[in-house]
Amino acid sequence: MKTQSASRTLQNPPTSTAYSYSRLSALWDQHRQAARISIHRICRHPLGSVLTLLVIGVALALPTLLSVLLGNGESLSQHWSGGTQITVYLSENTNAQRAEQIMTLLKERYQLKNARYISPEEGLVNFERDTGIEHVVEQLRKNPLPGIIEIMPEIADLGSAQVQTWLNTIRQFPGVENVQLDLAWVNRLQEMARFANRLVHALALLLGMVVLLVIGNTIRLSTQNRREEIKIAKLIGATDAFIRRPFLYTGFFYGLLGALLSWLVVSIVILWLRAPITQLAASYQSVFQLRNLSFMGAMELLLAGALLGFAGALIAVNLQIRQIEPD
Amino acid sequence: MIELKHVTKSYEQNRIALSQASLTLAQGEMAFLTGHSGAGKSTLLKLIALLERPTQGKVMIGGVDLADVGKADIPYVRRRIGVIFQNPYLLPDRNVFDNVALPLQIAGWPSGSWLKRVRAALEKVGLANKEAVLPQTLSGGEQQRVSIARAIVNKPAVLLADEPTGNLDPDLSEEIMHLFQDFHQVGVTVLVASHDLRLIAKMKHRIITLKEGKVVNDGLDKHSIT
Ligand SMILES: Nc1ncnc2c1ncn2[C@@H]1O[C@H](COP(=O)(O)OP(=O)(O)OP(=O)(O)O)[C@@H](O)[C@H]1O
Ligand SMILES: [Mg+2]
Numbered sequence: 001m002k003t004q005s006a007s008r009t010l011q012n013p014p015t016s017t018a019y020s021y022s023r024l025s026a027l028w029d030q031h032r033q034a035a036r037i038s039i040h041r042i043c044r045h046p047l048g049s050v051l052t053l054l055v056i057g058v059a060l061a062l063p064t065l066l067s068v069l070l071g072n073g074e075s076l077s078q079h080w081s082g083g084t085q086i087t088v089y090l091s092e093n094t095n096a097q098r099a100e101q102i103m104t105l106l107k108e109r110y111q112l113k114n115a116r117y118i119s120p121e122e123g124l125v126n127f128e129r130d131t132g133i134e135h136v137v138e139q140l141r142k143n144p145l146p147g148i149i150e151i152m153p154e155i156a157d158l159g160s161a162q163v164q165t166w167l168n169t170i171r172q173f174p175g176v177e178n179v180q181l182d183l184a185w186v187n188r189l190q191e192m193a194r195f196a197n198r199l200v201h202a203l204a205l206l207l208g209m210v211v212l213l214v215i216g217n218t219i220r221l222s223t224q225n226r227r228e229e230i231k232i233a234k235l236i237g238a239t240d241a242f243i244r245r246p247f248l249y250t251g252f253f254y255g256l257l258g259a260l261l262s263w264l265v266v267s268i269v270i271l272w273l274r275a276p277i278t279q280l281a282a283s284y285q286s287v288f289q290l291r292n293l294s295f296m297g298a299m300e301l302l303l304a305g306a307l308l309g310f311a312g313a314l315i316a317v318n319l320q321i322r323q324i325e326p327d
Numbered sequence: 328m329i330e331l332k333h334v335t336k337s338y339e340q341n342r343i344a345l346s347q348a349s350l351t352l353a354q355g356e357m358a359f360l361t362g363h364s365g366a367g368k369s370t371l372l373k374l375i376a377l378l379e380r381p382t383q384g385k386v387m388i389g390g391v392d393l394a395d396v397g398k399a400d401i402p403y404v405r406r407r408i409g410v411i412f413q414n415p416y417l418l419p420d421r422n423v424f425d426n427v428a429l430p431l432q433i434a435g436w437p438s439g440s441w442l443k444r445v446r447a448a449l450e451k452v453g454l455a456n457k458e459a460v461l462p463q464t465l466s467g468g469e470q471q472r473v474s475i476a477r478a479i480v481n482k483p484a485v486l487l488a489d490e491p492t493g494n495l496d497p498d499l500s501e502e503i504m505h506l507f508q509d510f511h512q513v514g515v516t517v518l519v520a521s522h523d524l525r526l527i528a529k530m531k532h533r534i535i536t537l538k539e540g541k542v543v544n545d546g547l548d549k550h551s552i553t
Binding site: 229235236237239242 | 376378399402403404405406410416418420429430432433434435438477
């Protein structure tokens with residue numbers, strides 16, 4: 001290509017000198033310099049930088065906190081899954097012995113937290129106690145209640161396809177009349193979780209945009225303030241990549257430090273909420289402790305912050321750099 | 328080394344800054360560019376430094392037609408050309424050393440190699456003892472010499488200067504011109520725009536005179552235009 005040969009003739013590549021200097025270490029050198037310059041710039045205006053970091057930190061802390069609380073809520077609902085159980089209705093002619101066999105079989109086949117046989121007699125006693133209606137059998141002459149086995153699977157998501165196949169299999173057991181899952185309760189819980197999840201996602205998206213815009217605007221102002229410097233650098237033969245680099249590092253560091261700050265904010269809030277929530281749970285005879293952001297979650301947060309910062313800076317600097325030419 | 332062939336440059340509103348200007352500078356040659364204000368001196372230098380593109384005609388450096396140099400390749404061409412303006416354009420937040428090292432940094436030289444080159448450049452302009460100082464603490468003449476050191480640190484083949492002595496007193500101006508002469512003597516092609524006719528006449532070099540965008544006189548040590 002003509003253009004390439006043109007530049008090559010005029011170029012004086014450092015590689016052709018006495019320094020045995022690979023392209024890779026040249027790149028490393030340039031990146032180190034750019035990173036150093038960007039840290040230098042951030043530290044030069046501590047007040048402005050801290051304000052920017054606070055905005056980013058708060059913006060990232062909000063969806064993070066919500067998602068941490070949601071995760072806690074999900075584990076709490078597992079704690080309280082007393083209502084989410086499967087009821088196995090036995091046929092009329094299944095006696096207590098057969099019922100025990102079925103229960104043992106279920107326990108062997110599936111991972112169950114709990115399984116309990118309630119004989120028709122027991123069921124009647126419970127019914128009379130719960131409703132206050134007495135002497136039902138005397139009027140009906142026969143106990144209308146079937147024997148039941150209540151089982152509580154280990155698996156958290158009772159709406160899953162796996163549970164559906166369980167139900168179908170158990171229904172085929174000899175001596176089993178019907179199997180029921182309290183789906184209404186499960187569904188409601190899942191709908192709520194789904195709604196909360198979406199809410200967190202929408203918030204994360206919106207506040208992620210905020211971070212992108214805040215960093216983009218900060219970098220835009222920074223390029224404006226460095227117009228002269230950019231012009232001089234271009235005049236001396238700086239490529240766009242060279243000029244862009246320190247700004248991209250600045251955006252990256254802002255995002256990363258902002259995310260670090262939001263991690264701190266979330267941790268403090270969780271710590272602050274922990275004592276009252278533990279007490280509240282204790283009053284329900286439950287041992288529950290509010291969990292903080294997991295290590296992986298924190299890493300994701302830092303990555304998201306750094307990427308947003310980088311992207312915001314990239315957009316801003318690309319819009320600006322073309323407009324700034326030496327004159 | 329530098330060749331302009333029938334170059335015309337018109338800015339917006341059909342302002343013609345250069346019209347059919349032709350000139351050739353051999354490798355290692357030194358020449359002055361003069362003419363009244365608005366004659367097109369700065370425009371001519373900008374075309375060589377790829378700061379502007381000609382409307383018509385051809386500009387060549389070292390056998391390369393600048394029309395073939397795409398936007399992405401401009402930086403690489405500029406690294407082979409040292410440019411000096413009336414305003415030294417130094418970075419106020421970096422010391423003299425870092426200002427002079429900037430072209431090396433930009434060209435991707437390892438930072439370990441800067442010291443020797445920057446010191447050599449500063450020594451040449453007589454500022455060896457000022458490397459740790461910030462530019463604003465220097466006099467105008469010293470600042471201009473820093474900008475010259477920056478222009479030559481990368482050992483460019485071509486040195487362009489646009490009114491480099493515009494702000495300086497006669498003694499300093501002469502000093503600066505002698506600096507350019509030194510570079511010319513080590514083989515750099517030098518083109519200096521100036522309207523200080525008294526000074527450039529003293530230097531005994533080729534003088535190219537522009538008038539309304541045309542080359543009206545081109546020769547050795549001649550006083551021109553009225
Ligand atoms: N960017 C520009 N846009 C429009 N017109 C311009 C531009 N730059 C220069 N001109 C015009 O082109 C003509 C030549 O300008 P140029 O700056 O090349 O002259 P000069 O010889 O350097 O003058 P001076 O001695 O004052 O620096 C002038 O008429 C000027 O008004
Ligand atoms: Mg001019």
